[in-house]
Amino acid sequence: MKKWLPLIIIIGLITIVGFWGVGVFNKMIDMEGQAQKSWADVESSYQRRNDLIGNLVKTVQGAADFEKSTLTEVINARAKATSVTVDASNLSGVNLAQFQQAQSGLTGALSKLLVAVERYPDLKASQNFLELQSQLEGTENRINVARDRYNNTAGEYNIYINKIPYRVVAGISGFEGLPLYKSKPGSENAPDVNFDFNKKK
Template identity: 40%
Template sequence: MKKSVKILIITILVVLLIFIPIVGSYNSLISLEQNVNTTQSNIDTQMQRRLDLIPNLVNTVKGYATQEKSIFTDIANARSKLSGATNVPEKADADNQLSNSLSRLLVIVESYPDLKSNQNFKDLSIQLEGTENRIAVARQDYNTSVTQYNTKRRSFPSNILASLFDFKEKPLYKASNGANEVPPVDFAH
């Protein structure tokens, strides 16, 4: 073989040895970013399910607790804020407000024994509880996918590609303030 052919083959091999890991790293970043987007959409889906259930639950409770008007306004406002949220921090804040309002609603329910025995209320409560569990799992899945993506994004040599192709760090879904405090339980009523 001629010397120029050998140099060309060696050059091609060196370029391939550099190019293949870059393509693999880029594709890995794309895959992880898509996973983050999917898990974020799963949170949105479960939150929408909860938003759809809440009017039915509220209307059932309204029939029993007509004097408790402020809680219904708070729930409506929190639902509206959550529906209009566009990014993870806004969604987390609005979700926390909605969760707080729902907690207050459940305290009201404790004052109405007939309501607690109403089958519609029981069914809606079970569906809402299941949805809350699904939201918690979706948040955990999202945070796992964000951690994997952010780790890959910050690791060498992916960090070079991430900066070249503008892969941004994704925020984790954080618990609300006071989430680590145990809520009081009062059976004195």
């Protein structure tokens, strides 16, 4: 019996380490899955915004004398934003940056549109336009919440897989960190707002 004791101890240790490794692996799978689900919520919120912008553009197009260049800019930015998608199972810093850049372009074009609307009292007073504008504001809040949730879940996952000894299991299993959603460079500065309503249409 004594001669088998070292073998039994080794097998016991391997079994314990194996069960521990499986537990860590499953935890990483769960955390990565939660982060991917959070990213899907981000994309869903942006999709809602894109849908609302389509309706907003149709409403604004009804104002015959509305600036065509502003509308064209929004339509083009919306098309670009909807063409850039990120696979939740293959999140990387590069494709997240491309997604963010496309969405930022749409945000800028939409801001110009909403400022231009100020010069059109009839359009500004339209119930349909006011309702769409209100829904857009709510959607922007949803986007912020969804991005924060994604950053929280992805951040927790990143911390977990980089801690020792979990890092060993992550390295062996091929788990990699997830990129975080970052603010656009320069967004820490206050915007320069200049409403010139005396401008000619």
